[in-house]
Amino acid sequence: MKEKETPLVEVKNLKKSFEVKKGFLGRSQPLNAVDGISFAIRKGETFSLVGESGCGKSTTGRLVTRLLAPNEGEVWFDGRNISRLSDNQMRPVRKNMQMVFQDPYASLNPRMKVKDLVAEPVLIHTRLSAKERDKLACELLETVGLNSRHAERFPHEFSGGQRQRIGIARALSVRPSLIVADEPVSALDVSIQSQVLNLLQDLQENYGLTYLFISHDLSVVEHISDRIGVMYLGTLVETAGKETLYERPLHPYTQALLSSVPVPDPTVKRERIILKGDLPSPVNPPTGCRFHTRCPSCMEICKRRAPIFREVEPGREVACHLYDEEMMKLERK
Amino acid sequence: MTQHLLEVEGLKTEFKRGGGSVTAVAGVDFHIRKGEVLGLVGESGCGKSVTSLSIMRLLKDTPGKITGGSVRFEGTDLTKLSEKDMRRARGNDLAMIFQEPMTSLNPVLRIGLQLTEPIMLHLGYGRKKAREHAIHMLKLVGIPRAEEVIDEYPHQLSGGMRQRVMIAMAMSCNPKLLIADEPTTALDVTIQAQILDLMKRLKEEQEMGMLLITHDLGVVAEMCDRVVVMYAGRVVEEAPVQELFSNPKHPYTKGLIQSVPKLRQKVRRLESIKGNVPDLSQMPPGCKFAARCPFAMEKCVASEPELIPLAGASERKSRCWLTQDEAVEGGDRA
Numbered sequence: 001m002k003e004k005e006t007p008l009v010e011v012k013n014l015k016k017s018f019e020v021k022k023g024f025l026g027r028s029q030p031l032n033a034v035d036g037i038s039f040a041i042r043k044g045e046t047f048s049l050v051g052e053s054g055c056g057k058s059t060t061g062r063l064v065t066r067l068l069a070p071n072e073g074e075v076w077f078d079g080r081n082i083s084r085l086s087d088n089q090m091r092p093v094r095k096n097m098q099m100v101f102q103d104p105y106a107s108l109n110p111r112m113k114v115k116d117l118v119a120e121p122v123l124i125h126t127r128l129s130a131k132e133r134d135k136l137a138c139e140l141l142e143t144v145g146l147n148s149r150h151a152e153r154f155p156h157e158f159s160g161g162q163r164q165r166i167g168i169a170r171a172l173s174v175r176p177s178l179i180v181a182d183e184p185v186s187a188l189d190v191s192i193q194s195q196v197l198n199l200l201q202d203l204q205e206n207y208g209l210t211y212l213f214i215s216h217d218l219s220v221v222e223h224i225s226d227r228i229g230v231m232y233l234g235t236l237v238e239t240a241g242k243e244t245l246y247e248r249p250l251h252p253y254t255q256a257l258l259s260s261v262p263v264p265d266p267t268v269k270r271e272r273i274i275l276k277g278d279l280p281s282p283v284n285p286p287t288g289c290r291f292h293t294r295c296p297s298c299m300e301i302c303k304r305r306a307p308i309f310r311e312v313e314p315g316r317e318v319a320c321h322l323y324d325e326e327m328m329k330l331e332r333k
Numbered sequence: 334m335t336q337h338l339l340e341v342e343g344l345k346t347e348f349k350r351g352g353g354s355v356t357a358v359a360g361v362d363f364h365i366r367k368g369e370v371l372g373l374v375g376e377s378g379c380g381k382s383v384t385s386l387s388i389m390r391l392l393k394d395t396p397g398k399i400t401g402g403s404v405r406f407e408g409t410d411l412t413k414l415s416e417k418d419m420r421r422a423r424g425n426d427l428a429m430i431f432q433e434p435m436t437s438l439n440p441v442l443r444i445g446l447q448l449t450e451p452i453m454l455h456l457g458y459g460r461k462k463a464r465e466h467a468i469h470m471l472k473l474v475g476i477p478r479a480e481e482v483i484d485e486y487p488h489q490l491s492g493g494m495r496q497r498v499m500i501a502m503a504m505s506c507n508p509k510l511l512i513a514d515e516p517t518t519a520l521d522v523t524i525q526a527q528i529l530d531l532m533k534r535l536k537e538e539q540e541m542g543m544l545l546i547t548h549d550l551g552v553v554a555e556m557c558d559r560v561v562v563m564y565a566g567r568v569v570e571e572a573p574v575q576e577l578f579s580n581p582k583h584p585y586t587k588g589l590i591q592s593v594p595k596l597r598q599k600v601r602r603l604e605s606i607k608g609n610v611p612d613l614s615q616m617p618p619g620c621k622f623a624a625r626c627p628f629a630m631e632k633c634v635a636s637e638p639e640l641i642p643l644a645g646a647s648e649r650k651s652r653c654w655l656t657q658d659e660a661v662e663g664g665d666r667a
Contacts, residue, residue, distance in 0.1 A: 052521035159609045189376035189548065194592040194605035201602070216521065219551075223594035223603065246597060260526035262551030264593050266574045274530055275523045277477075278491045 051231035104163030161192035343402035372557035434495035
């Protein structure tokens with residue numbers, strides 16, 4: 001492999017499980033929310049994780065920012081392994097990684113003024129005076145398209161889109177290099193959603209930000225990303241550059257996912273792959289390939305052996321037996 | 334005069350708030366034919382859900398009240414019916430599916446009981462026949478092991494399965510009109526695809542009219558025959574689905590369609606509508622969209638345009654000063 005600059009984030013075989021109780025008096029069982037995933041995010045790019053509910057994309061975001069500690073595997077940030085750091089050691093690292101959350105109603109303390117909300121990370125991470133913090137808060141509010149007049153107000157006085165801007169200003173306040181945005185536009189109406197997406201793109205350009213963008217909306221993800229990882233039941237099934245992934249999805253799950261998105265154009269009539277059945281329970285995932293119970297091209301081997309997540313083309317990884325065989329055929333030639 | 338399945342005229346619904354009241358639905362007109370899917374589109378707070386609740390007369394436990402207009406279903410004005418007659422109409426003729434199936438199913442009752450109750454009530458079946466019919470309905474909506482599921486509780490099912498149960502329940506008495514309020518919004522895309530597919534199939538088999546309320550233009554394009562766009566409690570545009578997307582007339586509709594990121598579209602920046610939806614209690618006097626409209630003129634701020642049928646197109650209406658000269662009558666500027 002060619003040596004390039006070190007990626008800003010590198011995740012190696014990351015695993016996280018939670019203990020869940022089954023039934024009222026039942027014994028607890030492990031739920032493998034994230035089960036051995038690896039990816040890297042280059043400086044200045046937007047890497048997105050997509051998948052349906054319960055696929056582990058949010059847990060991954062929390063593991064990267066170390067809001068959760070992994071059971072196994074490593075998270076490297078800016079050339080440093082942060083997966084085993086203590087809370088104290090983690091604090092200065094967090095200055096460089098901030099999060100934007102989905103629900104702009106739940107993620108802002110309703111009793112704090114907007115200026116204090118925006119400058120709270122600065123209070124924690126720097127030694128700026130109160131006056132300097134207020135000034136910074138006002139500047140940040142202008143940066144995200146609000147007004148410095150808004151600084152003295154409380155969150156309830158703002159609409160969802162405006163609150164999301166406040167959340168973004170807050171994340172920006174300590175000048176992080178990485179922003180992990182977990183479904184940042186899912187709670188917003190479409191006309192507001194596009195405002196916030198445009199803002200995120202402008203900020204990335206102006207401040208050289210790197211984004212880990214987590215979303216279930218494939219149209220939004222295509223719009224904002226450079227590279228994309230598709231998750232299913234705690235594993236990555238495919239990663240690829242945006243163009244290749246949407247042009248030519250390889251994994252049957254990616255194909256089904258893309259074909260399921262309703263297109264806002266009544267003249268388009270598409271061949272839709274309708275997956276049978278529901279998402280299996282992550283407490284008791286299927287043997288072999290986790291997707292085999294719903295996969296339209298399931299083979300015998302899929303039920304027995306989990307496919308290995310491997311590079312099938314430069315910059316493109318897939319976990320699917322279909323491409324093992326193709327590789328084998330190629331080798332035989 | 335041809336009679337439509339459902340005809341809503343000048344529907345107005347107000348909510349008491351504090352001392353005064355706010356108008357959530359301010360004079361809405363539309364109609365639905367037999368076997369037709371009408372999409373009702375708009376963003377949060379535009380009054381689309383209140384419109385559906387008003388049609389079903391489900392505002393009893395809210396501070397809301399229908400204060401004007403009529404809702405004629407096969408000629409009968411539902412707003413004038415007694416509570417008893419209305420109860421008969423719901424289930425028999427009209428049925429509704431809500432966004433969140435868990436809040437519409439009773440968590441402590443088995444699926445079977447919840448499904449058979451309306452069947453026994455509306456179709457007059459006995460317990461045994463009702464149960465058979467319920468199992469048949471569950472199979473129809475694609476629930477595997479229907480004979481077992483009928484004796485389970487809602488929490489034992491996944492979100493997609495619950496929504497199927499809701500659909501089975503709504504369809505069990507062969508309603509003539511189904512109102513579906515964001516039926517797939519809470520579901521994942523692969524499950525959404527299953528449910529939309531199912532609804533389309535059932536609609537065709539039963540020749541049912543449908544009012545589909547959604548904010549998702551993708552779902553609209555896929556499911557609807559005609560579309561009504563709402564903004565701030567008013568209808569701003571009505572059009573057949575193809576024409577709405579190929580040639581939207583109202584600036585709000587245009588903005589909405591352009592705001593949505595589309596697969597394979599490859600634009601670097603999205604169009605967006607500046608500003609926010611106006612507060613229901615502080616409505617501007619003129620066109621409600623004027624403050625956000627890129628084409629706003631003085632006239633727009635001063636007075637509100639009417640929803641007017643457009644010439645040269647079937648069933649197209651627009652509430653905008655810019656399209657007034659395309660109107661059927663009074664084309665004096667042409």
